[in-house]
Amino acid sequence: MAEGNGARLRLNPYNDWVEREGLIVHEGLACDLLTAETKFWPRLGVNGAAVHLRGRGDFSNLFLIDIPPGKSTEPIRHLYEEVVYVVEGRGSTQIEFADGRTHSFEWQPRSMFAIPLNAKYRLHNGDGKNRAILGTVTSMPLMMKIFHNDSFIFENTHFFEDRIGKDTHYNGSGDLTMIRPGSNIWETNFVPDLGSIELHTWNERGAGSSNLMFILADSNMHAHVSQIQAGTYKKAHRHGAGRHVFTVTGKGYSLLWYEGEAEWERVDWRPGVVFPPVENQFHQHFVTSQEPSRYMAAGTSNQRYPLTEAARVNSGTDAAQGAVARSVKDGGGQIEYEDQDPRIHALWLEEMHKNGVTPQFDKYETAPKVLTAAG
């Protein structure tokens, strides 16, 4: 909105665009994509909504795409990048490049894919009886704030030939680069099932914890998957905004707080729920299901193309630079188990009891005595 004696100041071209599109906007700390309201979105030709959560930051957003049974999205291309996660439903994606080359793949719940920049694509719901629900984290806010011009974003004919990538990146395969725990990278465009892709141990983030980072479509979008073992929880940490966390398998809860706060905010999660931890808010994830839980986090800025100098330093390949898994006592962003507020473990024990889950920290050598003794 303009203000200041009619001067056009403090504009947010992205929010103005969302209004022009006529999208429903969901706000708050978290959103359940399986129950959130959608309505017809003419640009896509299916139902949708914008999801503007408190921790989204300045560069990222989330669109909810709701494709009715048997329907398809209109062909679309755009100058923003996106990571698409399939919450519910089965279907396919067809991608067509300016030189006529095409790629297609079939998705199901827990699939993730990325569309190469400005490639034309359609999403098809292949199920004649059930809707498909997809959550897509995009860099649209960043791009619209820079260009504030709809036709430049949606009708640009530039062919980013260097973004096509290998054929194998569209058939469920990819390329693994092992660097260090927490920084092992799978490069691809399409992951058929985030619930079954092989992860690699990252005990520094929690007992039995494992992880895989992604580079998708050579974009600057971040995505990673982490697994928390049943009967355990991760260590608290904090970092920049915009990492939208989707539950892939299992269920649990997260606590969020700013340094020095006596009370937490709490998000209970299960498949369908998304929340981005707020900038510099400590957050800690706890599993309450009998089985391990996986989550996927997506936002802008990744290890290949960090958007800021701080992100470049924090994604360094030298373990000493990885601040997300280094104790706050050593200048990092993580609270070690032995340094956490004792009420956190007490609450978790109550949750274990309530859910009939046996604490499992004693299975992991890396768990400190303070947890195994109490558990």
Ligand SMILES: [Fe+2]
């Ligand atoms: Fe985090």
